[in-house]
Amino acid sequence: MPRSDPDSPDALGTPSRRAALRLLDAVLRRGEPLEQALVAATRHVYGPDRGLAHAIAAEVLRRLPDLDALIDSVTERPLPDDAKARMALRIALVQALVLGTPHHAAIATVLPLIDGGPRKLVHGVFGAITRSGVLLPERPALPPLVEARWDAAWGAEMVEGAQAAIAAPPPLDVTLADPAETDQWVTALGGVSLMPGHVRIHDADPVTDLPGFAEGRWWVQDIAASIPARLLAGAGAGGGTALDLCAAPGGKTLQLAAAGFAVAAVDVSNARIKRLRENLFRTRLKAEVIAADVLKWAPEAPVDALLIDAPCSATGIFRRHPDVLHRVHPPIVEEMAGLQRRLFARAADWVKPGGTLVFATCSLEAAEGEAQLADFLSARGDYAVDAPDATLLPPGIPVSPAGYVRTLPGMLADRGGCDGFFIVRLRRTA
Structure with a gap:
């Protein structure tokens, strides 16, 4: 050599x-x-x-x-x-x-x-x-401004959970096309399951080399990221019409299609839409794919179920993408929160009376979660929080007293953790 x-x-x-x-x-x-x-x-x-x-x-x-x-x-x-x-x-x-x-x-x-x-x-x-023989600490320090912001919002326990979570890349989570096959794929993939339709794999081989990938029997999706579509499907509208906004690369679209919805998936990015189409082809699931800016586009008719996986700062996926800790600052959070408010308010009119809306962000910033919900409910008397049953969630992820789901670093820590999300299910009452 x-x-x-x-x-x-x-x-x-x-x-x-x-x-x-x-x-x-x-x-x-x-x-x-x-x-x-x-x-x-x-x-x-x-x-x-x-x-x-x-x-x-x-x-x-x-x-x-x-x-x-x-x-x-x-x-x-x-x-x-x-x-x-x-x-x-x-x-x-x-x-x-x-x-x-x-x-x-x-x-x-x-x-x-x-x-x-x-x-x-x-x-x-x-x-x-x-x-000198010095070693790096077992729990990495967070950037000081991030630590201060999260400590003020969530407390010291969350910060400690975030430090533990950033220490190493997380395990690989997959969502199954058929939850009835959970035990089969746990065995085939050498993983564990935290709930039906989910398998977690530690020290996984390259994704494309794993059993079942080429056949489209599953797709990569953190367990927290699977909750929004689980809540929508759990509202009982399977078989109805559904809109998945900001849908690419398509994990939630695949979930809704597998649950029996007639799905229209909307995204503005052609590159991301290409990945969505590839995922639909690989899994042999069907959805109408629409390239459009949701702030300018509108559906022809209201739908039974609507999922807003809103663009956000993505600070909740820091353990997979540690760069967000260094490049996302309060002005970016504020900018994304403004976009979310406009999108939330516009899309809410596209749900039938009695229909369901799920709003979600992969963010650990209250401005992109709890504050969005408070602003929305103060402006829309025709919507109410529809708290999910605990059976729709992995054990260890609670429903808040206000009826929404907030996943934080430290949750499921003994089983490999989860990404940070805010998720709320709403019912249109009139």
């Missing part, structure tokens, strides 16, 4: 680290979602190297405050947040302390990233930290 040359930009292993640097720059400096930045950042790396670049960047984002605390502990003056020396140290340290990369390889593959900068400083700081 050729030796790594730390003085060469083409040193063995360096291209994947350079791609990780581009990914981190896209997230931390430009505010791009990690997955969105992946294609451009990894355009010169392939196969396992691409996966390694993604893994390095994601782990840096999971551990960023703690990595920076280590770096600052051995430097006389703090390095600028956006300095390449700091970024290179983050990449080297997360490899050595989290991913198990040999120390010599971790440092040799990042020194070329400095491009003529303070390599001796980077090498010295890395050596001082790794020789």
